[in-house]
Amino acid sequence: MESGVTQPPIGRGPKVRAAVLAATLTELAEVGYAALTVDNVARRAGVHKTTVYRRWADRETLIADALTERVAADIPLPDTGAIDTDLRELARNLTARMTGRIGRIVLTTMLSDAPEITEARRRIFADRILRAAPLVERAVRRGELPADTDPVELIRALAAPIYLRLVVTGEPLTTAAADRAAAAALAAARAGVFVP
């Protein structure tokens, strides 16, 4: 998409960032990780290639940013007032998002055997986990979970069976599977498994 002639060309500010990240996701969806080029992302975002390289050191950083910001931000964090329903909603939201358009892009990228993607994969996952940490911290403050429960370990445990289905076994991400992942993580947390 070209920028309109009645406005100054896209070149600075958060609009550029958003346009480039959105274009990166669309390119990932259309051509895949291996074939994505900064040239094509720039063309699609209506900016010059040098504008992209001014903000992102390379193609891998750009892809990691696009997946991290757009994907993690896309998963709503529940706040139902109780840890059991919070975790169940979180598992269901994660499941729903991973089976949608964005989820398929993440999955394709995660399954790429390009070695450079390893760091992006790690960042996307770490970012998602950190965004969900407040949910656990609230439950600890309400006295629903042992003090010192590690939020990262709990959310990781919840996410693990969902990613296993997505990445390894290819089984369908049913609501029952999401609920079981949430219930298992909660039982382990209550038993103190995530207290260091």
Place this chain on the structure above:
Amino acid sequence: MESGVTQPPIGRGPKVRAAVLAATLTELAEVGYAALTVDNVARRAGVHKTTVYRRWADRETLIADALTERVAADIPLPDTGAIDTDLRELARNLTARMTGRIGRIVLTTMLSDAPEITEARRRIFADRILRAAPLVERAVRRGELPADTDPVELIRALAAPIYLRLVVTGEPLTTAAADRAAAAALAAARAGVFVP
């Protein structure tokens, strides 16, 4: 490797099967999933290509068989007399094997983005889980876990955080991580999460 001239050429029986599967694993380790050919596997095993095709319909079936038999058989099933130590040993064995030579082959194959590998990946995982089921069944008989605990769901829960590290986050597979995976699965099982 050519077969010796003083013996009849390898052509039938379980020895051929073992030789071909071993050659497949070696080829996977050396050239990777994408570049593996039945020609090269046959040459390495000292058999004719038609001998391979008589037993395996295609390259993917051959790879899936090699990974399933050699990999799953490679993980010892503990029998310590108690479910907590059994699960901890199982998690440690799985972790140890996945970080060794065979583990790296499985990992490379699992991370391949070749679409045909999906079925092999599913089979390898399902096979591993089924081999571990007796461990859970013994615990149910000893009254350590709720009756009707689903062995597949329990072992899956134990394996999920280990595979998450291997396939998604790339974090090291420490003994602490293995022990936490075992403890979390056990707590969930005791709470009845894996009773359908």
